Amino acid sequence: MKKNILIGGAAGQGMKSLSHIIGLALKRHGYYVHTHTVYMSRIRGGHNFFQIHFSDQPVTTHSHKLDTILALNQETVDKHKNRLKSDGFVIGDESLSAQGLLLPSKNQAQAINHLKGNNIILLGGLVKAFNLDKKIFLDVLDQVFKNKALDLNHRALEIGYNLAQVKVQLPNKTDDNHMLINGNQAIALGSIAAGLGVFSAYPMTPSTSVMNYLLDHEKDMNYKIEQAEDEISAIHIAIGASAAGVRAMTASSGGGLSLMVEAIGLTAVSETPLVIVDVMRPGPATGLPTKTGQSDLSFLLTASQDEFPRMIIAVKNPEDAFYQTIRAFDLADKYQIPVFIISDQYLADTDLTVDIFKSSHQNNQYLADEHDIDEIYERYKITPSGVSPRIIPGQYNRPVIADNHEHTETGVISEDPINRTEMHLKRLRKLDTLRKDLIEPDFIGSDKAETVLVGFGSTEGAIKSFVKNHPEYCGLVFGDVYPLPLNQLEALSNKTLINVELNATGQLAKLIRMETGIKFDDSILKFDGLQINAEDIKEALYGKHI
Amino acid sequence: MENTFKIFNTDNKISWCPGCGDYSILQSLKQAIFELGLKPHNTMIVSGIGQAAKTPQYVNANSFNSLHGRALPPALGIHIANPELAIFVTSGDGDTYGEGGNHFIHNIRRNPNMVHLVYDNRVYGLTKGQTSPTTDIGNITSNAKEGNKTPPINPLQLALTLGAGFVGRAYAHHRDELKELIKKAYEYDGYAIIDILQPCPSFNKKNTAQWYEENTYYSHHDTSDFSLAYELSGYVNKNIPLGILYEVKTEPFLDRTEKKDFLHKNQSIDIKSLIQDFV
Numbered sequence: 001m002k003k004n005i006l007i008g009g010a011a012g013q014g015m016k017s018l019s020h021i022i023g024l025a026l027k028r029h030g031y032y033v034h035t036h037t038v039y040m041s042r043i044r045g046g047h048n049f050f051q052i053h054f055s056d057q058p059v060t061t062h063s064h065k066l067d068t069i070l071a072l073n074q075e076t077v078d079k080h081k082n083r084l085k086s087d088g089f090v091i092g093d094e095s096l097s098a099q100g101l102l103l104p105s106k107n108q109a110q111a112i113n114h115l116k117g118n119n120i121i122l123l124g125g126l127v128k129a130f131n132l133d134k135k136i137f138l139d140v141l142d143q144v145f146k147n148k149a150l151d152l153n154h155r156a157l158e159i160g161y162n163l164a165q166v167k168v169q170l171p172n173k174t175d176d177n178h179m180l181i182n183g184n185q186a187i188a189l190g191s192i193a194a195g196l197g198v199f200s201a202y203p204m205t206p207s208t209s210v211m212n213y214l215l216d217h218e219k220d221m222n223y224k225i226e227q228a229e230d231e232i233s234a235i236h237i238a239i240g241a242s243a244a245g246v247r248a249m250t251a252s253s254g255g256g257l258s259l260m261v262e263a264i265g266l267t268a269v270s271e272t273p274l275v276i277v278d279v280m281r282p283g284p285a286t287g288l289p290t291k292t293g294q295s296d297l298s299f300l301l302t303a304s305q306d307e308f309p310r311m312i313i314a315v316k317n318p319e320d321a322f323y324q325t326i327r328a329f330d331l332a333d334k335y336q337i338p339v340f341i342i343s344d345q346y347l348a349d350t351d352l353t354v355d356i357f358k359s360s361h362q363n364n365q366y367l368a369d370e371h372d373i374d375e376i377y378e379r380y381k382i383t384p385s386g387v388s389p390r391i392i393p394g395q396y397n398r399p400v401i402a403d404n405h406e407h408t409e410t411g412v413i414s415e416d417p418i419n420r421t422e423m424h425l426k427r428l429r430k431l432d433t434l435r436k437d438l439i440e441p442d443f444i445g446s447d448k449a450e451t452v453l454v455g456f457g458s459t460e461g462a463i464k465s466f467v468k469n470h471p472e473y474c475g476l477v478f479g480d481v482y483p484l485p486l487n488q489l490e491a492l493s494n495k496t497l498i499n500v501e502l503n504a505t506g507q508l509a510k511l512i513r514m515e516t517g518i519k520f521d522d523s524i525l526k527f528d529g530l531q532i533n534a535e536d537i538k539e540a541l542y543g544k545h546i
Numbered sequence: 547m548e549n550t551f552k553i554f555n556t557d558n559k560i561s562w563c564p565g566c567g568d569y570s571i572l573q574s575l576k577q578a579i580f581e582l583g584l585k586p587h588n589t590m591i592v593s594g595i596g597q598a599a600k601t602p603q604y605v606n607a608n609s610f611n612s613l614h615g616r617a618l619p620p621a622l623g624i625h626i627a628n629p630e631l632a633i634f635v636t637s638g639d640g641d642t643y644g645e646g647g648n649h650f651i652h653n654i655r656r657n658p659n660m661v662h663l664v665y666d667n668r669v670y671g672l673t674k675g676q677t678s679p680t681t682d683i684g685n686i687t688s689n690a691k692e693g694n695k696t697p698p699i700n701p702l703q704l705a706l707t708l709g710a711g712f713v714g715r716a717y718a719h720h721r722d723e724l725k726e727l728i729k730k731a732y733e734y735d736g737y738a739i740i741d742i743l744q745p746c747p748s749f750n751k752k753n754t755a756q757w758y759e760e761n762t763y764y765s766h767h768d769t770s771d772f773s774l775a776y777e778l779s780g781y782v783n784k785n786i787p788l789g790i791l792y793e794v795k796t797e798p799f800l801d802r803t804e805k806k807d808f809l810h811k812n813q814s815i816d817i818k819s820l821i822q823d824f825v
């Protein structure tokens with residue numbers, strides 16, 4: 001069983017809450033849920049929609065065909081009715097021109113003097129139409145609206161429920177041991193679990209909800225948030241906090257990352273650990289603020305002048321985002337480098353059912369003990385691993401220097417050519433040392449398959465879903481992109497390789513070719529601002545009519 | 547180590563020009579932090595890039611040498627992470643008022659507890675004598691051969707209008723007076739800025755040591771009077787008042803929110819209560 005519900009309307013009509021309520025309630029029924037958002041850069045108006053895909057089997061991607069459209073305006077019906085399956089139907093107010101369950105929701109909302117109740121009445125209709133558990137929806141309503149207008153919401157739901165008829169019978173699914181969370185929430189939660197001390201950022205869509213989530217819990221947890229005057233300040237505040245010994249993170253999207261570029265070099269040469277989140281959106285400059293893409297990989301690989309160690313982790317889904325964020329903090333501390341977490345608008349706004357996250361965590365900042373360091377502390381001591389023993393200012397009776405010039409082991413500015421050579425190599429050695437901590441890409445499907453779909457980050461869902469129904473293909477999805485893990489790639493290099501990416505130039509394939517000489521046989525590239533799904537991959541491989 | 551300011555000395559070779567005001571500022575700074583009872587491991591010198599920004603190399607203390615213009619944001623991060631560290635930001639007029647102008651503005655709004663020493667020689671030293679944001683109209687510089695045509699900013703008037711609670715002006719070569727001013731700035735609870743006027747023998751031929759001696763005086767006025775402070779800050783070419791120009795109590799950055807101890811925190815974190823929202 002797989003069902004696909006679309007909720008559409010103009011920005012500001014409350015689709016987001018509605019979609020969240022439906023998603024969470026379906027999860028509590030025991031279904032797997034995938035809620036996907038398509039919105040415009042508007043506070044009011046425009047056409048926004050959410051797609052809730054749910055099943056008794058794990059769901060990893062969105063799909064095109066719809067079972068139900070919950071329409072808050074006529075535009076939603078007109079734009080999406082062609083996507084309805086033959087037995088699909090619309091739920092909406094009786095004033096709409098559509099086929100399906102049309103309820104007097106606006107009149108009834110007025111009758112109970114609950115003007116915002118229209119959505120809840122339609123929700124009641126949906127609960128009845130799918131023969132779902134009304135009690136679960138009432139509980140979720142209370143939770144989501146924090147008990148505001150509780151009686152009115154309950155009445156509205158009952159009204160809709162009683163006006164509608166059962167149209168679909170779903171298989172029962174009862175054991176719910178999941179959570180429903182989106183990518184940005186998972187990154188924020190991961191940073192808290194990792195022991196975040198300071199988060200500084202400047203708002204930029206689609207990264208802002210990382211800060212929003214952290215703000216909601218700043219009072220209860222032990223970290224501080226600073227909204228900076230610009231992204232340049234944001235990253236420097238985080239670097240300063242990290243240099244002083246707390247775990248620090250900043251988050252932005254491509255434009256903000258562009259402003260942070262010089263400071264990325266500062267973290268690397270001062271060997272200050274830092275986690276930098278890039279929630280990608282397409283386009284140079286302002287581009288498409290509310291759309292998705294994977295076009296920042298090439299940029300981040302070389303952002304900031306000269307050569308220095310960095311790590312780039314592309315997160316694949318909310319569960320991965322949570323655990324990889326914790327790992328990013330660990331690796332940043334262990335190797336004293338900038339670690340990038342790259343996500344995208346699709347993941348940022350997609351709620352997915354995942355296994356409940358581990359709740360208790362230990363963090364390790366890999367700080368040196370006093371007996372590990374000499375009387376004259378060498379902050380940049382040259383070591384075989386490239387990693388120097390790190391203490392933090394004020395920790396022991398020794399001053400700690402952080403410097404952004406080329407410097408000697410004690411942090412004294414130096415232009416000596418021998419020192420420069422040794423220091424440069426010391427820092428670059430960290431790239432080799434951290435290879436032992438790299439995670440190989442996920443292999444999906446059967447090794448008998450002769451064609452490999454290779455992607456990174458959020459295309460995992462689409463590749464997984466496609467490979468499941470097309471066993472002649474297998475998938476290879478990278479999380480750690482840089483340094484590039486090589487074992488799986490080399491093992492599969494004799495097969496036909498197709499890269500699947502949300503950019504126009506095949507940035508992952510370029511990286512792989514650059515690092516290994518392996519060339520791709522074909523590519524599936526989508527860069528229209530929308531997330532790829534299994535149907536898109538199928539169409540690209542087989543053409544529209546097969 | 548003997549118990550004098552020399553505990554703050556380093557062996558690093560100083561690369562300032564002979565006669566540079568920076569030598570005097572360095573000496574006053576070391577003497578001040580010594581007399582304040584601070585130690586190298588609980589003092590933090592933060593700078594950007596420029597001649598003034600080389601100061602951390604010449605002080606035996608914790609330091610963070612940041613990018614050009616970017617001294618204040620990491621100083622803020624350090625302050626949030628470890629408020630126990632005594633922070634002195636040392637940067638020039640170009641670093642602070644030019645490249646870092648936006649941070650200067652917003653740092654005043656935040657009011658973190660730190661001392662900001664701006665070594666203001668009204669010219670760019672490191673890049674060989676171009677105009678700076680405080681170069682006076684008519685001054686001949688390496689990129690304004692017919693004299694600077696863009697009027698300077700007045701950093702202290704800017705600071706005052708943004709709500710700065712401690713505003714001082716000093717002259718570099720008056721080492722004792724500067725030292726005492728640095729100590730008072732340190733004792734101030736909040737952001738304390740001292741704009742330190744200094745000659746640049748290499749590139750500023752107008753604002754020489756003799757010129758400063760002739761055109762400055764120590765002002766003894768009601769330092770809580772905003773209008774007077776604003777007026778006095780306006781004198782930058784003659785009758786330049788030195789000392790504390792303005793000092794009023796303000797609410798420091800970290801007092802505005804609940805106090806938190808980020809360092810030495812329990813290394814185990816439980817997020818069970820947060821997960822509840824998602825199940």
